[in-house]
Amino acid sequence: MTAPVKPGPPRWYRPRSLRGKLLIWLVPLYLVMALLSGAASYYRYEALIRRFMDELMETLAYSHGAGRIEDIAPLPLLSLARANENGAVVVQLWTQDGRLITSSRSDAAVPLQAKPGHHLLVDEKNKDQLWRVFTAPPGVRANQPRVQVLQSERFAKEEVARRTFFAAVPIALLVPVTLLVLWLVVARTSRSLHSVADHVARRDHRNLDELPASQVPEEIAPLVGAFNTLLARLQQAFVAQRRFVQDAAHELRTPMTAVALQMENLRASVPDGQARDQLAQLEAGMRRAHHLVEQLLCLSRQDASATPPPTDPVDLTALLRESVGQCMALADRRRIEVGFNGQVAPVFRASVSDLRSVFDNLLDNALRYTPEGGEIEVRVHTAGGRAVVDVVDSGPGLPHHMLERVFDRFFRMPGAPSGGSGLGLAITRAAALRQGLSVELRARDDGASGLVARVRLPA
Numbered sequence: 282m283t284a285p286v287k288p289g290p291p292r293w294y295r296p297r298s299l300r301g302k303l304l305i306w307l308v309p310l311y312l313v314m315a316l317l318s319g320a321a322s323y324y325r326y327e328a329l330i331r332r333f334m335d336e337l338m339e340t341l342a343y344s345h346g347a348g349r350i351e352d353i354a355p356l357p358l359l360s361l362a363r364a365n366e367n368g369a370v371v372v373q374l375w376t377q378d379g380r381l382i383t384s385s386r387s388d389a390a391v392p393l394q395a396k397p398g399h400h401l402l403v404d405e406k407n408k409d410q411l412w413r414v415f416t417a418p419p420g421v422r423a424n425q426p427r428v429q430v431l432q433s434e435r436f437a438k439e440e441v442a443r444r445t446f447f448a449a450v451p452i453a454l455l456v457p458v459t460l461l462v463l464w465l466v467v468a469r470t471s472r473s474l475h476s477v478a479d480h481v482a483r484r485d486h487r488n489l490d491e492l493p494a495s496q497v498p499e500e501i502a503p504l505v506g507a508f509n510t511l512l513a514r515l516q517q518a519f520v521a522q523r524r525f526v527q528d529a530a531h532e533l534r535t536p537m538t539a540v541a542l543q544m545e546n547l548r549a550s551v552p553d554g555q556a557r558d559q560l561a562q563l564e565a566g567m568r569r570a571h572h573l574v575e576q577l578l579c580l581s582r583q584d585a586s587a588t589p590p591p592t593d594p595v596d597l598t599a600l601l602r603e604s605v606g607q608c609m610a611l612a613d614r615r616r617i618e619v620g621f622n623g624q625v626a627p628v629f630r631a632s633v634s635d636l637r638s639v640f641d642n643l644l645d646n647a648l649r650y651t652p653e654g655g656e657i658e659v660r661v662h663t664a665g666g667r668a669v670v671d672v673v674d675s676g677p678g679l680p681h682h683m684l685e686r687v688f689d690r691f692f693r694m695p696g697a698p699s700g701g702s703g704l705g706l707a708i709t710r711a712a713a714l715r716q717g718l719s720v721e722l723r724a725r726d727d728g729a730s731g732l733v734a735r736v737r738l739p740a
């Protein structure tokens with residue numbers, strides 16, 4: 282039993298994805314920088330507020346300590362809520378011997394500190410209340426009051442947190458905005474790269490035009506330029522190859538035709554027996570060589586020509602009947618029965634010459650491998666919602682691992698009948714691809730020996 286396939290990571294999270302790599306590296310970096318910025322803001326505001334509050338408390342203490350004890354009036358009382366929420370200070374006036382004269386908050390249980398300066402003390406009555414205390418030094422006169430100023434520590438912490446929050450909000454908003462902009466920029470760049478990749482994928486030996494470099498980033502432009510240089514070299518190589526094949530085939534055609542005529546003239550002068558048998562073998566070899574030259578010329582013309590878009594619809598049934606009729610003479614000589622079964626009559630726009638090349642080669646291949654007394658049937662029907670043409674023979678068939686290999690140029694099966702060039706199926710597939718068709722070989726569905734050459738027509 283096959284184990285279920287686990288879903289892979291999302292496309293953007295793949296290690297080789299540019300967006301994934303940027304997010305993996307930049308998101309933690311942004312978060313760390315945001316945390317460091319928040320911590321720096323917190324400590325900066327804490328130092329600023331502490332210094333401001335300390336200076337305020339010192340100024341207030343020294344201003345109250347400049348008078349005389351006999352002139353002191355009771356201070357207005359201050360509520361605890363106001364002290365905690367608004368940061369209002371509590372002022373205490375003491376005598377030199379430590380007796381409380383007046384206080385703006387009577388229930389603030391903080392005794393006079395013997396040591397002048399700033400202190401952090403807990404309220405003796407309300408243990409949840411923490412006071413920041415400044416005790417002024419004693420005055421030089423005996424009738425000067427001692428002053429102690431209190432301010433809520435809770436207010437200071439809340440004020441620091443509030444200011445830090447408002448300072449961190451823009452940074453927190455900037456992180457997703459920056460990541461979104463980064464995502465869009467990378468996505469746009471990726472689209473341009475995918476466009477270049479699509480152009481590369483559409484290139485073949487018939488289309489080696491330069492890749493467009495107007496929309497790619499400057500960093501990728503050298504790569505596109507290198508591809509264009511390589512495509513230009515490939516185009517030159519293909520042109521040189523086609524020119525060589527054409528020149529060689531043309532140069533071979535004339536002397537081979539002359540040799541064939543000489544052999545035809547020589548046949549009447551050759552007596553029966555071993556000499557005539559050897560002449561027959563020589564003629565068979567010459568026919569094979571002539572067939573190979575014609576196939577090379579056909580293949581070279583297909584590689585060199587760009588098929589113009591068809592303008593007139595083609596009746597495939599009529600075309601197939603003509604192809605079957607042309608092969609009937611050879612089929613009759615070999616006592617091969619050729620049938621036609623047209624369940625549908627497709628009509629579509631295509632090149633007639635390319636369609637003839639496809640089906641003539643398939644029929645020739647079927648006749649070549651079907652033994653004498655065998656059967657060939659051409660079927661036009663639908664499969665998978667598309668019209669298909671099946672050329673079914675009763676030959677020996679092919680091993681499964683050879684069904685694609687036989688489409689390679691100059692490939693021939695071991696033990697194949699003589700006379701072939703190994704180019705017929707290569708020419709067939711090339712012509713089919715130009716017209717949007719697909720060609721595949723498969724075993725017969727009924728279990729009989731033979732092969733099915735299926736041509737899928739355009740949707």
